[in-house]
Amino acid sequence: MQKVPFIVFGIFILLGLSDSVFLTWEHYTLTSIGCPISPWINCLAVTSSKYSEIFGIPLALLGSIYYVFLFFFLTKSKEKMFKHFFLITSSFGVLFSIYLIYVQAFAIGLFCLYCLISSVISFLIFGLTFYFFGSEWKTLVVDSFGYSYGYIIKPILFLIDAEVVHTNMVKFAEMLPKSLLKLFKFIFVNNYTNLKQNILGINFKTPIGLAAGFDYEARLTQTLPSIGFGFQTVGTITNMAYGGNPGPMLGRLPKSKSLLVNKGFKNLGIVETLSRLVDKRFVYPVGISIGRTNSVTLNTIGKSINDIATAFKIVKKSKLNNSFFELNISCPNIIHDLGINFYELTNLEKLLIAIDKVNPNKPVFIKMPIDQTDNHTISMLKLITRHKVKGVIFGNLQTNKKHRTLIQNEVNKYKMGKYSGKPTFEDSNRLIKLAYKNFKDRFIIIGCGGVFNAEDAWVKFTNGASLVQLITGMIFEGPQLIAQINRDLSYKLSKEGYKNIAEIVGINVN
Numbered sequence: 195m196q197k198v199p200f201i202v203f204g205i206f207i208l209l210g211l212s213d214s215v216f217l218t219w220e221h222y223t224l225t226s227i228g229c230p231i232s233p234w235i236n237c238l239a240v241t242s243s244k245y246s247e248i249f250g251i252p253l254a255l256l257g258s259i260y261y262v263f264l265f266f267f268l269t270k271s272k273e274k275m276f277k278h279f280f281l282i283t284s285s286f287g288v289l290f291s292i293y294l295i296y297v298q299a300f301a302i303g304l305f306c307l308y309c310l311i312s313s314v315i316s317f318l319i320f321g322l323t324f325y326f327f328g329s330e331w332k333t334l335v336v337d338s339f340g341y342s343y344g345y346i347i348k349p350i351l352f353l354i355d356a357e358v359v360h361t362n363m364v365k366f367a368e369m370l371p372k373s374l375l376k377l378f379k380f381i382f383v384n385n386y387t388n389l390k391q392n393i394l395g396i397n398f399k400t401p402i403g404l405a406a407g408f409d410y411e412a413r414l415t416q417t418l419p420s421i422g423f424g425f426q427t428v429g430t431i432t433n434m435a436y437g438g439n440p441g442p443m444l445g446r447l448p449k450s451k452s453l454l455v456n457k458g459f460k461n462l463g464i465v466e467t468l469s470r471l472v473d474k475r476f477v478y479p480v481g482i483s484i485g486r487t488n489s490v491t492l493n494t495i496g497k498s499i500n501d502i503a504t505a506f507k508i509v510k511k512s513k514l515n516n517s518f519f520e521l522n523i524s525c526p527n528i529i530h531d532l533g534i535n536f537y538e539l540t541n542l543e544k545l546l547i548a549i550d551k552v553n554p555n556k557p558v559f560i561k562m563p564i565d566q567t568d569n570h571t572i573s574m575l576k577l578i579t580r581h582k583v584k585g586v587i588f589g590n591l592q593t594n595k596k597h598r599t600l601i602q603n604e605v606n607k608y609k610m611g612k613y614s615g616k617p618t619f620e621d622s623n624r625l626i627k628l629a630y631k632n633f634k635d636r637f638i639i640i641g642c643g644g645v646f647n648a649e650d651a652w653v654k655f656t657n658g659a660s661l662v663q664l665i666t667g668m669i670f671e672g673p674q675l676i677a678q679i680n681r682d683l684s685y686k687l688s689k690e691g692y693k694n695i696a697e698i699v700g701i702n703v704n
């Protein structure tokens with residue numbers, strides 16, 4: 195804050211303090227100085243009324259203490275926490291002043307001149323607070339939401355079965371009225387010019403997207419832009435519908451900051467899913483993730499490839515306004531895979547030839563595994579370079595039960611499934627770096643796995659990712675996380691002297 199307004203602010207606080215100290219003195223001594231008495235004004239009548247105390251403590255004394263804090267915190271008002279203190283207390287001060295004016299006018303029927311002066315000072319402090327720290331109010335609201343989620347909402351949700359919560363929260367979010375979404379947008383969405391990118395002709399307002407697996411029934415494309423996502427993936431969708439693996443399909447490993455995932459491509463099938471999407475207008479880029487149907491009927495590589503290619507063809511033929519595709523070759527939970535896997539180079543080659551033939555009308559990204567060796571990953575990437583694929587996503591779930599980030603007694607609760615969240619973070623980062631180092635001119639890289647805050651996303655960008663996706667961070671930290679990541683990323687970019695997010699992509703790779 196500049197010096198002059200700082201002094202003005204300080205003077206108002208000192209005036210408020212003097213006024214409150216004076217009123218406290220009046221309250222205890224039952225004397226009144228300099229207060230004219232008229233049919234409307236009688237200071238003593240007000241300061242000695244039953245409304246002048248709360249739990250036996252004079253309001254004027256509480257006011258004095260408040261001003262002392264305010265004066266002290268003014269010296270620290272560069273810090274976010276103290277700006278928030280000013281925003282909260284000055285709003286409360288104004289509301290309380292309105293209440294006191296009401297009490298004087300309607301309950302006591304008399305006004306106290308010094309109490310009115312105190313109210314005017316409250317209004318002035320409120321005005322100055324919003325003038326100087328107003329831009330911080332969104333931060334305050336967003337962070338308060340985060341605290342409420344962490345301390346109240348999450349503990350309740352985490353008492354309920356994870357799959358039940360997922361299914362119902364998605365349906366609930368789909369039904370939110372437009373007016374509420376507008377309010378969310380007002381609070382959670384900001385125009386950060388340094389986060390904007392045009393990648394492969396697609397405009398991304400922010401680089402943070404929802405990863406495949408959360409919105410597999412295509413319910414949230416109209417909801418999620420309002421909490422700050424810059425893009426999302428629908429799916430994974432398969433050619434034929436699948437009801438999901440025998441349960442539990444989802445579990446929580448809170449200490450490992452991970453979710454156990456065992457859905458195995460539970461989805462409605464490509465035709466039904468498309469019927470939900472084709473009439474929709476998207477305000478941000480929407481990707482469609484496609485994988486192999488989890489079915490015993492797909493017992494050969496040829497049938498499996500045909501199944502995937504058919505789903506691509508159906509989307510291409512539809513009038514769907516999607517911006518990109520994800521080809522998911524890395525789901526570790528397909529229980530009917532019958533030994534067919536696309537990590538084997540000959541199978542991958544055949545699959546990509548088939549997809550090239552379909553010639554998808556939008557850029558294709560491949561969702562990569564994170565459990566292959568660096569050498570094999572390089573071999574897969576080399577092969578992929580020969581096809582029409584534009585980018586790669588690192589990556590999918592953690593398959594190593596013994597990963598050092600997994601707390602074993604949490605792992606032992608579940609027989610089936612693989613792990614999201616923190617256990618994916620390091621492997622994803624390593625592979626992003628590997629891909630960027632070797633193929634930066636060929637692939638756009640999307641980083642995915644274990645992003646819980648802006649610092650985590652920063653690591654992925656600096657390792658070579660141009661975009662970042664997440665799911666688990668949002669479940670653990672709350673839906674306001676996206677707004678917090680956007681805000682903190684934008685701030686960090688400016689603070690460190692970068693003009694935009696593209697400038698930091700790969701700076702950590704030699």
Ligand SMILES: Cc1cc2nc3c(=O)[nH]c(=O)nc-3n(C[C@H](O)[C@H](O)[C@H](O)COP(=O)(O)O)c2cc1C
Nearest residue numbers: 405406407429430589590614615643644664665666
């Ligand atoms: C509930 C759930 C379902 C998932 N389903 C899919 C899926 O259908 N397709 C896919 O490519 N990845 C799927 N994933 C993996 C995520 O897209 C992501 O790669 C992984 O969870 C790491 O990101 P995170 O740590 O931010 O969750 C799923 C993850 C979760 C948590």
